[in-house]
Amino acid sequence: MSPSFKIDGVTVPFEAGQSIMEAALAAKIYIPHLCHNPEFHPHGSCRLCCVTTDGRSVAACTTPALDGMEVANETHEITTQRRLLLKLLFVEGNHVCPACEKSGACQLQAVAYHCGMLAPEFVHFYPRRAVDASHPETIIDFNRCILCELCVRASREYDKKGVFSIGGRGIQAHLMINSPSGKLGDSRFSAADKAARVCPVGAILPKHRGYEVPIGKRLYDQESISRVGDVAAHQERDHDE
Amino acid sequence: MVEDKPKQTLQNMLNDRESDPTHLLQTLIEVQQAFRYIPHDAIDRLAESLGLGRAFILGVIEFYSFLHLEPRGEYDILLSDNATDQMQGSRLLAELLSRRLAVPIGGTRGDYRVSLGYTSCTGMGDQGPAALVNGRAVTRLSSERIDRMVSLIEQALPLDQWPSELFAVTAGVKRRDIILNSDYSAGAAIRHALEHGPEALLDLLEQSGLRGCGGAGFSTGKKWRFCAGAEAAEHYVVCNADEGEPGTFKDRYLLQAHADRLFEGMTLCAAVIGARRGFLYLRGEYRYLLEPLHKTLQQRREHNLLGRSILGRQGFDFDIEIHLGAGAYICGEESALIESLEGKRGIPRNRPPFPVIQGYRGMPTVVNNVETLANAAMIAQQGAAWFRSVGTAQSPGTKLLSISGDCERPGIYEFPFGTPIGEILAACQAHHTQAVQIGGAAGRLIPATEFGRTLAFEDLATGGSFMVFNQGRELLKAIDNFSRFFSHESCGFCTPCRVGTSMLVRQLGKVMVGHATTKDLDELATLGTLMRQTSHCGLGQTAANPILDGLEKFPGIFQARLRSTSFEPAFDLDASLQEARALTGRNDPGAHLEGGGV
């Protein structure tokens, strides 16, 4: 018998060494997440994938699956918790969806739709963050960065360039570009990099295009991310085509 | 402007290091010491010699409070800003210093003579208010001492020529029990271990029931056994001397008075797990201990208690290096400490794998608190039964407490586990006590009705911080202080802690200024619970403790400040027109808004 565990009562088989998230993804059970991307080492920072097992809240992406464990995922309580985490992310940055080219294909939005978030409700931080438009093909809008570090990981692990780093700490934590001027245009970044395709939000965007897909036909316009999947996977597919 | 020292100095500093990226943090600390900031060409050179990105290095600099990209004054004064310092009048003294030296708090004087600022608790709670001047601890600040400091600074007298009594740190042991009453005989524990073998020592530790004294209480014997059992090319033992929990200073005492015991404990651990290198991670605030600690290490090398073939045992080679922290509380978390040892930002790792399996450089690593290692040495020397002669079944032995705040006899106290809080309060002569904060900012706030509870892992666990508040104190101020501490110290990795700690400070601020309603208290509780449940590490999980405990145990202190309205705006309405009034020169009735909610 291969080992298995349960997510909201559904039996999920797994292989030794798999995390709860990996086993769930393989079984096509959706656990909301932002910083997780199966192509990279699990990070565990967004905390959206927190599930409860044995009365404890754990990140599904960094917690190994155990035989016989009972995992609660989409309960009322956990969804409420996820909405709160999403609200924190929305008020931390400047997420002006109507003015964002990623809108409709943004994972932060999509997870928030999935969790039924109607408004951020907390007091907004309105941080002042500059936009970096120095690169000829790619723009970085730090206002939308949610510190998932997917670009950091992609550039370091896949592109082997280490273009991105994190600076500061606490609420001052921020994404940084590795170049003499600190600007993207001055770095080794290329629009063909993997790091250009992993951003779940509208922080790293291609220049010279935008709003190409009409409203109603965008990635998450009609169906939940639980069926459509992560935007990074779609960006990867578009890149391959 | 500070004259840059000759580039040669920097080059020498860098040449001293192999091109190993794990040396980054220690090198940056040296550069900061030499130049009073990290010059940009130092970053470029380090990037080149260590093969690291500039942004990565900047990220490390920005992470640690004691590293700066702008020059600090020749005298860099940081006032300890713990709740207990504030209770001793530290804020007024800071303002006095600021006036006398003509430097703003949080700023540097135009002539770069002096910088002034606040820092998290410096571990001098029993002899505060305290400050750090260029990393040296100055204790028992008073207006008289401030006058002396000001005059020394204006004379530009080098720090090493300042009167030594300014830097006196007293031991202040007020109660001894089995540990502090026992004599230590150098090398006895190691001899015992070499004689009986690692297995016997592990058995002994397990029988003793010794648990981690940093507060988490994991079985020390088990930890060492797991690490010893992990197959790997190298094993490491690390002493966590990053005593950053506000209000605790018992490790400072151990490092000052009993470093030998601690090093013996580390050597024991090395013998058990097969480590050849050990590290003492010393918090930057305790840098004044660096020299005596190096001396102790040297003596131990001379006595063949460290180095090659320890006590003549062929193949038992072990030595200890001291790494400094640079002002980051989170590095007290063992996996963040390991990241910091590796020269990086102190972000707690995901677990599993645990450090005993994959720690420093990915190798099995034991990380133990100072007290735990010192106790291990004493247990090896005195036996498990001796240790178990006091304490409770689940929490054998004793605990060192750092007692500060409202009591007549603050200081270091060794109490057997199982001692009731009331008894501890009587011993330190605390009167009319309103509450005790046990375990530091991350600990628990205990009201007088619960003084019958006991010091024990099964009841009130603590790393050693014990702060007393009498009935005259505004507890809300301490709660506010602790909340600010956490927002300053959050590493920023995970959403609930990064955003939540800052949000709590703002929400609590609304309560403090009397603009909050019950809705705001509900929001505090909601946020605090979310942080407790979903944060990545212990910092975020406990950062809301002061507020949540306050709301539960002392609801009155919050409610007394609430408005009777059902809702109040998040910001001061009239003040938010100030800029427009200034720009337009208007001051008519229409240029103002009435405050208050609806």
Added chain:
Amino acid sequence: MTNKVRIASASLAGCFGCHMSLLDIDERLIDLVAQIEFDRTPLTDIKQIGSCDVGLIEGGVCNAENVEVLKAFRRHCNILVAVGACAINGGVPAMRNQYSLAECLEEAYLSGSGIDNPQIPSDPELPLLLNQVHPVHEVVWIDYFLPGCPPSADTIFTFLDELLSGRPIQFAYRQIHYD
């Protein structure tokens, strides 16, 4: 007296797009009007809000007048609803929060291109601007939030319909969007 549900609405720092979306309810509006009557709205000529069951607020809070209107709505409405992105998080007008008010006014009235007789207006008739644009929930308690830029007519209708009928307010996936 009628027992119709009395509704008021206002656009603060908004573009009236949410009101346009309200009108987009089309023929369903006729059914709705059988159950509701309008108090102060941009559609009526009522200047002062009276006692209402429901208040719909479009737009964020950018000036002193917005604050006064919003507070009046809160005082007079049993249920106050933040309608649309700007009311909910400040939206596009809040993008000025990236700059100081002085920078904004200098650009608009002093140093911008094509300005005649540069001066910052200071007529008491004009409401003063706040340092920052705020979402409405930072000024008054809000009972419901309807996201969207604008919320679709369908979302608004669903909300009103469920509110009037006393059913729990629930939206289909396609009815929640932030743009």
